[in-house]
Amino acid sequence: MQLVRAGDARAFEIVFDRHSAAAFSLAYRMCGRQAMAEDVVQEAFVSLWRSGAHYDAGRGSVRTWVLSVVRNRTIDAFRRESAKSNRDVTEEGIAERIQAPELTDTEVERRDEARQVRKALVELPPDQRQVIELAYFGGFTHSQIADMLELPSGTVKGRMRLGLTKMRLALGDSPEVMV
């Protein structure tokens, strides 16, 4: 990252190679459309290049930094499009499917990590999983979720808290899921 801070484009290319798949997967999960996901990832990485000097290792890994920027950019894109009501935030709702290529060792490891986190999410009670997915992948606020589900805001926030607590217990501090 020191080289990236110094403006070394080749070092930045390595950062892209390491994290672009996770970045694209997150954007694709949130957008449900490949073209939009690619645009968001491009926008996010350009933003990362511009702000690379401000990466603070004390606040988390490079991957956490990259993915948080991708998520924020995706939510910004949602707001620009004002298309929230048309978005389907469930995996089943993704219309486009991407062919799975042959996997490298790194990709296998990454997919194992993903599987572990996904398992913790899927094993939550459906009402808790739903509010977490709507908030995290859909970019909706608790008030919007409360309106959608016709629930009091307090109930929505309570489900978020219960769900995250259960996921935290399920994942522990296992290094495999340290993102």
Added chain:
Amino acid sequence: MSGKHDCGADAAAYVLGALEPEEAEAFSRHLDACVVCRDEVAAFQHTANALAMAPPQHRAPRGLKRRVMRAVRESDTETQTQEAPARRSRWGGSGLFVGRPAVAALGALAVVVVVIGAIIVGSNGSSGTRTIAASVAGSPGTAQLSVSGGHGQLVLRNFPQPTAGHIYEMWELRSGAKVPAPTGTLFSVNSSGAGNVGVPGGLHGISKVLVTQEPAGGSLTPTTTPVIVASLD
């Protein structure tokens, strides 16, 4: 618990980014005073970060890397064209702001004049540098805008680090405009709360330089009230 927050309820929504902007801002302030919520946010943050890895994993499509690297190169070229010759790119500076080289030379020219209030507090005819004391909200820190040769340098002292998952973002308000525009500059301060950060491009036509706290990665429009306002009028 302090303030109006329900300590038990808001931490999870906060790390998921599910609070309304004004609630998130209030909760950020609340975190400064409430160790219970700080601990809870820290505990939930790790899980919230892990959620980013929950989606089915795909390879990035072919061609995406080429597009990104081309955009990166164009971004650099564009920035170099827009900025003064002495400055290589829009990011960098001193201290944490690595890569903003020649701006340090401004320090030799700077004439610091201490004044109170957001008014032009001094100028030096020979160096052409003037210092504007900026209004600061919600922080014990101070901020000054050093203006020289049509370019600005924001100098921060005793500023707190942005709250977890956030970063400072600089905005410019053009004369006659009602909504500030992003400058593309994201920054933090060092462990002493100090920072020097240049205003990208020139200050021509700019009436105010503002700083807000935004989610990491920045925003396209301000989502919180400014913590720094430097008025050039």
